[in-house]
Amino acid sequence: MRIWDPDRECMGRDKLEALQFENLRITLERAYRNVPCYQKKFLETGVSAKDLQQLSDLAHFPFTTKEDLRLNYPYGMFAVPLREVVRIHSSSGTTGKPTVVGYTRNDLDNWTELVARMMTAAGVTADDIVHIAFGYGLFTGAFGLHYGAERIGASVIPISSGNTEKQIMIMQDYQSSALVCTPSYALTIADHLDRMGLGADSLKLRVGLFGAEPWSEEMRREIETRLGVLATDNFGLSEVMGPGVAGECEFKCGMHIFEDHFIPEIIDPHTCEVLPAGAVGELVLTTLTKEAFPMIRYRTRDITRLHYDTCQCGRTLVRMEKTRGRSDDMLIVKGVNVFPTQIEEVLFQVEGCEPHYQLVLDREGHMDTLEVQVEVNETIFFDEMKKQREFVGMVEKRLAATLGLRARVKLVEPTSIPRHEGKAQRVIDRRKP
Structure with a gap:
């Protein structure tokens, strides 16, 4: 089991918290001094960096939300002059103005180191050929993973997204051994292999690093079986840094958050109260080393839980469970989450x-409806009507037992649901507000 930076990743909790406190005080002072948004928030809340006497005092400081970033578009949240910013990234802006983030030279170096940690934990070594099928551009994912892989010493194929058959040809010819993409795109690759009459043994893949969207343990097993890889999850968001905030080790028992650079909290998304260790809630992150773009108590909207016991791999860093969804993406159907x-x-x-x-959400009269459209294999889809009805009934009963509400199941032909090379579009909500 290789560890990229054992001094930091296996640090004792007392030493870690002393380091966090020192850097948090500096970050709070810099944010107040250089970012008008934080100056206003601190004054309105009646707090200052001097009020930080212990780490738990962070709970008295105001949250930062995506709306704050949009209101200060494009550079209002930067804590350094633009001449010190050497890289600019942004979100897609699909729900309004994009959120713009900046990096100093030191920020980029830290980012590269953290991704190297994450990829090493997932099993990537200097001997690997890393196939990056994220889209390059303003999105942070591809560039963050690209430079982290190079820091390890691995060979990088920056193929970007799209043209799945060409991706497979490149993986075969160049002998790619590590795949980086969304989990839904990994399954799209597996589907193409099936249609081409190829199996996982036609590739040299051994590890896969998948992120950018929630995915289940069942989906992990599907990917591992069909692509023949060790599939690990990783977590990051552009507002905080990009990929490299957290990642699974080869034991796959939670994503290690790099606490020497980020302080995680779990809050109740409704009351905003900090929850005790082990509780499920919304993840809030505070940066400790970001120069250009410090984030104080950023509400990620991701629902998860933290585990503070030492991992089998020897890392002492807190582990976050796979995200269970987002507090703002959560579906409420007939009052059920x-x-x-x-x-x-x-x-x-x-x-x-x-x-x-x-998933198709609609409304009949005043009642919400949920239809689950699912692809089934040709044997079931073209089976006699009676057997189809029995199959649908069985799936609906299982869903009702899990969800606590009835969902209609509609069987659709194989490959009829649109494929996406980025994040999968799982939900269509037709309900009128």
Whole structure:
């Protein structure tokens, strides 16, 4: 089991918290001094860096939200002059103005180191050929993973996204051994292999690093079986840094958060109160080393839980569970909270269901309806009507037992649900507000 930076990743909790406190005080002072948004927030809340007497005092400081970033578009949240910013990235801006983030030279160096840690934990070595199928551009994912892999000494294929058959040809010819993409795109690659009459043994892949969207343990097993890889999850968001905030080791028992650079909290998304260790809630992150773009208590909207016991790999860093969805993406159907990953877990356990589905929310009269459109193999789709009805009934019962509400199941032909080379579009909500 290789560890990229054992001095930091295996640090004792007392030493780690002393380092966090020192850097947090500096970050709070810099944010107040250089970012008008934080100056206003601190004054309105009546707090200052001097009020930080212990790490738990962070709970008295105000949150940062994506709306703050949009209101200060493009450079209002930067804590350094633009001449010190050497890289600019942004979100897609699909729900409004994009969020713009900046990096100093030191920020980029830290980012590269953290991704090297994450990729090493997942099993990547200097002997690997890393196939990066994320889109290059303003999105942070591809560049972050690219430079981290190079820091390890691995060879990098920056193929970007799209043209799946060409991706497979490159993987075969160049002997790619590590695949980086979204988990849904990994399954798209597996589907193409099937249609080409090829198996996992036609590739040299041994590890896969998948992120950018929630995915279940069932989906992990599907990917590992069909592509022949050790599949690990990783976590990051552009507002905080990009990929490299956290990642799984080869034991796959939670993603290690690099606490020497980020302080995680779990809050109740409704009351905003900090929850005790082990509770499920919304992840909040504070940066400790970011120069250009410090984030104080950023509400990620990701729902998860933290584990503070030492991992089998020897790392002492806190581990976050796979995200269960997002507090703002959570579906509320007939008053019941539903996450798409709950439905995915059920579908992946049903023999005959393909790993592609879509959820359609609608309203009949004043009542919400949920339809689960799921691809099934040709044997089931073209089976006699009676057997189809029995299959649908069985899936609906399993979903009802898991969700606590009734969902209609509609069987659709293989490959009829649109494929996406980025994040899968799982939900169509037709309900009128």
